Amino acid sequence: MTRLLITGNGAAAWGARLSGCEYLPAFPITPQTEIIETMAKWIDRGTIDCRMVTLESEHSMIAAAGAAAAAGVRVFTATSSQGLLYAMEMLYTVAGWRAPFVMVNVSRGLASPITLEPDHNDIFAARDSGCIQLHCSTCQEVLDCLIIAYRLAEDSTIRLPVIVNLDGFYLSFTREPVVLPDPERIKEFLGDYTPENLGFKNKQPLSEAVAVLGGSAYSYFRYQAHLAALNAEKVFSQCANDYDHLFNRNYHTVENYRTADADIVFLMIGSFATKAKEAVNRLRDAGKPIGLVRPIMIRPFPEESLRQSLNGKKAVIIVDQNLAPGFGGVLYREVAAALYQSPGITPPLLSYVGGLGGRDIAINEFFAMVAEAEQTADSKIPPPPRLLYTSKELKDIQKMQLLAQVKIETGEAL
Amino acid sequence: MYRIRFHGRGGQGMKTASRILGSALFIAGFEVQDAPRYGAERRGAPIFAYVRAAKEAINERGIITNPDLIIVADETLIPMPSVHLTAGATADTIMLIRTAENADIWQKRLNFRGRILAFAPSIEITNPEHQHYIGIACASGAAALIKQLSWNHLEEAINAELAEHPQRVIDQNIRYARIAFTSQSEGPKIAEGTPVGINDTSPPLWINLEFAPAQISAPAIHAAKTSVEVKTGLWRTHRPLIDRQICHHCWWICSTYCPDGAIQVAADGSPQIDYDHCKGCMVCLSQCPHHAISATPENEFNNAQEKGTQS
Numbered sequence: 001m002t003r004l005l006i007t008g009n010g011a012a013a014w015g016a017r018l019s020g021c022e023y024l025p026a027f028p029i030t031p032q033t034e035i036i037e038t039m040a041k042w043i044d045r046g047t048i049d050c051r052m053v054t055l056e057s058e059h060s061m062i063a064a065a066g067a068a069a070a071a072g073v074r075v076f077t078a079t080s081s082q083g084l085l086y087a088m089e090m091l092y093t094v095a096g097w098r099a100p101f102v103m104v105n106v107s108r109g110l111a112s113p114i115t116l117e118p119d120h121n122d123i124f125a126a127r128d129s130g131c132i133q134l135h136c137s138t139c140q141e142v143l144d145c146l147i148i149a150y151r152l153a154e155d156s157t158i159r160l161p162v163i164v165n166l167d168g169f170y171l172s173f174t175r176e177p178v179v180l181p182d183p184e185r186i187k188e189f190l191g192d193y194t195p196e197n198l199g200f201k202n203k204q205p206l207s208e209a210v211a212v213l214g215g216s217a218y219s220y221f222r223y224q225a226h227l228a229a230l231n232a233e234k235v236f237s238q239c240a241n242d243y244d245h246l247f248n249r250n251y252h253t254v255e256n257y258r259t260a261d262a263d264i265v266f267l268m269i270g271s272f273a274t275k276a277k278e279a280v281n282r283l284r285d286a287g288k289p290i291g292l293v294r295p296i297m298i299r300p301f302p303e304e305s306l307r308q309s310l311n312g313k314k315a316v317i318i319v320d321q322n323l324a325p326g327f328g329g330v331l332y333r334e335v336a337a338a339l340y341q342s343p344g345i346t347p348p349l350l351s352y353v354g355g356l357g358g359r360d361i362a363i364n365e366f367f368a369m370v371a372e373a374e375q376t377a378d379s380k381i382p383p384p385p386r387l388l389y390t391s392k393e394l395k396d397i398q399k400m401q402l403l404a405q406v407k408i409e410t411g412e413a414l
Numbered sequence: 415m416y417r418i419r420f421h422g423r424g425g426q427g428m429k430t431a432s433r434i435l436g437s438a439l440f441i442a443g444f445e446v447q448d449a450p451r452y453g454a455e456r457r458g459a460p461i462f463a464y465v466r467a468a469k470e471a472i473n474e475r476g477i478i479t480n481p482d483l484i485i486v487a488d489e490t491l492i493p494m495p496s497v498h499l500t501a502g503a504t505a506d507t508i509m510l511i512r513t514a515e516n517a518d519i520w521q522k523r524l525n526f527r528g529r530i531l532a533f534a535p536s537i538e539i540t541n542p543e544h545q546h547y548i549g550i551a552c553a554s555g556a557a558a559l560i561k562q563l564s565w566n567h568l569e570e571a572i573n574a575e576l577a578e579h580p581q582r583v584i585d586q587n588i589r590y591a592r593i594a595f596t597s598q599s600e601g602p603k604i605a606e607g608t609p610v611g612i613n614d615t616s617p618p619l620w621i622n623l624e625f626a627p628a629q630i631s632a633p634a635i636h637a638a639k640t641s642v643e644v645k646t647g648l649w650r651t652h653r654p655l656i657d658r659q660i661c662h663h664c665w666w667i668c669s670t671y672c673p674d675g676a677i678q679v680a681a682d683g684s685p686q687i688d689y690d691h692c693k694g695c696m697v698c699l700s701q702c703p704h705h706a707i708s709a710t711p712e713n714e715f716n717n718a719q720e721k722g723t724q725s
Contacts, residue, residue: 005433005440005448113633116453170475174449175436271475278473278609286612360476364615371617391619403643405636406629 006178008171011139012078012104012164013038014178015146017048018186019102021076024052025064031080033106033172039076058087065101066094066161070208072199074150075101080168081108081122088125094161095130095225097208099198100153101161102146103131107270108168109357117358118167120270120322123298124330130225132162132232133299135269139176142166144249145296147181150190151239157231159196169358170271181247189246229300236297253302255294256309258284262291263314264373266366267335269295272321272355279366290370303338310339313347314377317369319388321355328385329353348376354388361388415468416444416560417478417607420552421499422487423651425457427549430575431487432463434553437571438563439467447472458649458694460497478502482607483559485552486511490712492524494648503528506605510555510598512548514713531559531601536593545651547590554591558598565595642691646674650694652709654687660706661685668698668707 006014012035016024024043026036042048055061058079065077079087084105094101105126109119123133132152136142142164149162166172200206212218233253240251258280259265266276273294283290293309293316295302310316320329327333332351339346350373354361365388376382418435422428429450436448444467452461464478479502489511491497503509507528511520517532524530533555535548550572557568572591576584625631665685669677676692677685687698699707 005436005446007449169449169451173451174447174475175433176447176472177440177445274473275475281473282609282611285609288612358476360479362479362615362618363610365618365620367612367615368617368620386620387623388618389621389623391621394621394623401630403640404634405640406634 002180003177004180005175006139006143007034007173007175008136008139008142008166009034009106009173010038010175011142011178012146012166013042014180015143015164016076016102016104017042018143018181018183019076019147019150019190020074020187021048021050021102022073023065023068023075024050025055025061025068025075025077026052027056027058027061027079027083028054031083031106031108033078033080035078035104035106058083059090062087062090062094062103065103066090066097066099066208069094069099069101069161070097070195070198070200070206072193072195074193076103077101078104078106080106081110084122085110085125088129091126091129091131091161096221098159098225098228099161099208100159100193102149102153103161103163104142104146105163105165106168106172107165115357117169118271118321119355119357120165120320120330121324123163123165124322126163127299127330130160130229131299132158132160132229132297133165134162134296135165135298136171136296137269137271137273137294139171139174139178140249141251141296142171143178143180144243144247144251147186147190148236148239148243148251150193151242152232152235154193155231155235155239156196158228158235160225160228160232165270167271179247179249185246189242233297233300233302233305251296252305253295253297254305254309255292255296257292257294259291259293259309261289263289264370264377265291265293265310265313265316266369267293267295267310267316267318267331268321269298269331270321272319272361275361275363276319276366279363279370282363283367283370288370301334301338306335306338307342307345310335310347311345315348315350315373315382317350317352317373319352319354319361319369321353323353323356332385348380348382350376350382351385352388353385356387359388415466415472415474415607415609416483416604417481418465418467418483418485418556418604419478419481420463420465420485420487420556421491421497422461422463422548422552423457423491424452424459424461425545425651426487427546428461428463428487428552429549431485431549431553431556432465434550434568434571434575435556436465436467437575438553438557438567439465439560441570441574442563442567444468445470445472447475451477458651460491460494462497480504480607480610481507483507483556483604484509485556486513487548487552488651489513489515489520490648490651500524500526506607508559508602508604510552510559512552512555529602531598533594533597536590547587550587550590551594554594555598558595559601559604561603565592568595645690646693647688647690650689650692650712652694652696653689653712654692654694654696654698654707655710656685656687657706657708658684660704662704662706664703667701667703671697671701673697 069075109115134145153162244250318332432448436446440446447466450463505527510531517530521530557563663683665679676688
């Protein structure tokens with residue numbers, strides 16, 4: 001067993017390498033990541049048999065990825081933040097083609113203002129594209145989920161692109177121990193890509209630029225993509241089970257950490273969820289029955305698993321690392337919607353927005369959220385949604401505003 | 415868990431330092447997490463990197479707010495408030511500063527609660543060409559203070575982390591590593607930090623963020639004045655100095671090439687460098703036709719002044 005210190009970017013590249021990716025379309029400039037750099041090095045040295053093509057934008061990159069998948073090769077690509085947004089038009093398009101490939105997104109806050117650190121508004125912008133979404137919390141999970149993602153993408157009951165999401169800095173640049181699975185056993189797990197009735201050639205043309213008018217045909221195709229996405233929840237469980245048998249690492253669409261006897265649970269996704277795990281352990285040290293519910297799968301939304309996880313809890317603390325202006329935390333609303341039609345499973349939900357643009361969530365803030373949840377468990381009335389933000393942070397921003405010549409009292413520039 | 419934070423500047427090898435220390439700890443049987451953190455991706459900008467190491471799985475992530483060991487690669491970072499050098503330090507924290515001055519001076523200047531160790535740069539590393547070896551010195555000094563690491567762990571980590579470099583580069587690193595490791599091997603033992611429990615913290619001072627009109631709350635910078643007020647001179651690792659004996663007063667060359675407009679011209683036609691804003695890019699040095707401009711490490715410029723070169 002090889003166990004190495006690898007970054008999230010490195011783990012993603014290893015995942016693509018072990019999956020036998022044959023074609024790598026890439027926009028090579030910022031906000032591209034070391035994932036492509038690592039793959040390029042392997043290709044250059046002949047370590048992997050893969051064709052890399054650099055495209056002039058993420059938009060073209062996704063078009064190339066979809067087209068190559070439709071041509072019958074196993075495709076991998078990657079982007080981040082603004083790049084994902086630039087690719088958005090083609091993401092919907094290739095999902096509509098039902099072209100199976102795997103893409104990594106390294107989550108970072110979106111402009112404006114410009115920042116570099118993690119935030120989930122980029123990946124959440126792709127929620128309705130038709131792509132399956134898996135959200136990772138460790139570098140090991142990046143590698144494992146990426147391999148499982150190929151099984152999902154290529155499954156005949158799904159056949160959709162899969163996006164594997166990892167957080168900028170907190171995973172992408174962070175090294176931690178990662179077990180590299182045996183390549184032969186990965187081959188056994190994945191098998192070859194069988195493009196079904198795709199795989200177009202000169203003699204066997206295929207048109208993907210299909211136009212349908214009137215709405216009825218459009219409804220059919222769009223809803224079929226929805227039904228296919230829904231299948232991914234069950235298929236993930238089967239694949240994860242196979243993966244566990246081969247590699248002894250166990251994944252679920254929703255991870256339940258110390259939840260069995262928990263009264264109050266955190267609900268978080270991504271790398272910040274491991275910070276919640278730390279807080280859970282410390283709260284457990286103090287005898288408090290707290291747990292963590294962590295969806296790995298966000299599309300399809302694992303409603304049934306979440307209902308089971310949250311059934312009987314006295315309060316649920318949902319921390320959104322995203323913000324929909326005029327709406328609030330997206331995950332909070334999605335969980336609320338999933339529970340609304342479930343009689344008997346309606347624990348009070350506490351909504352916090354934290355970690356925007358990589359803003360740290362300190363351990364005392366986890367403790368404070370639990371204190372508010374304990375009150376809510378008694379009163380059944382959750383506090384209003386809250387941005388995790390301290391008086392010191394406001395003072396710091398006021399100093400910056402002075403430097404930027406913003407006159408605080410009147411708002412007029414000096 | 416050991417929580418170790420490195421502070422330095424881009425180009426001084428802080429990321430490599432954190433990785434070498436991380437690898438050494440991993441080889442020694444620890445679970446490890448290491449990562450760099452930078453804002454402006456450019457040479458000379460402050461960066462930091464951190465290493466966590468524990469015998470069990472690590473769930474903490476991100477910036478270390480309660481360091482057991484702080485390593486300062488470059489003492490010129492100390493006046494920069496944005497660097498937050500001492501953030502989270504307690505009486506148990508050890509700070510290792512690469513400085514020619516003695517520890518007591520820094521202990522007083524910084525009013526530091528923990529213990530400060532001074533760590534004299536080896537003569538060779540004061541050469542600007544060897545700036546990128548500062549990292550290996552820092553990693554090795556830190557390794558020596560973690561008594562659970564041996565020289566062999568460190569050497570194996572250096573060989574692994576630098577495997578893609580030519581042998582002479584690896585050898586040079588090992589040479590510097592040996593000097594730094596030996597210099598700190600008699601130093602105090604770093605104490606492993608404990609988990610942060612619910613009785614170890616006070617509640618966060620949360621506020622409800624109130625609405626502010628866009629005139630205030632839009633992220634705009636008004637007026638060009640701000641570039642005067644931001645003292646970018648603190649970014650320098652090296653200071654360009656003009657030798658007045660050699661300068662031919664062809665001021666239009668250096669002042670035109672200066673990308674920051676930080677070279678003004680005095681009434682007598684002599685170029686004057688505005689050190690409040692000069693970022694130390696050394697474009698002037700490379701453009702000066704008479705080689706009248708030299709680069710001096712920032713922490714030594716006072717000596718250079720005494721030798722009669724320009725302030």
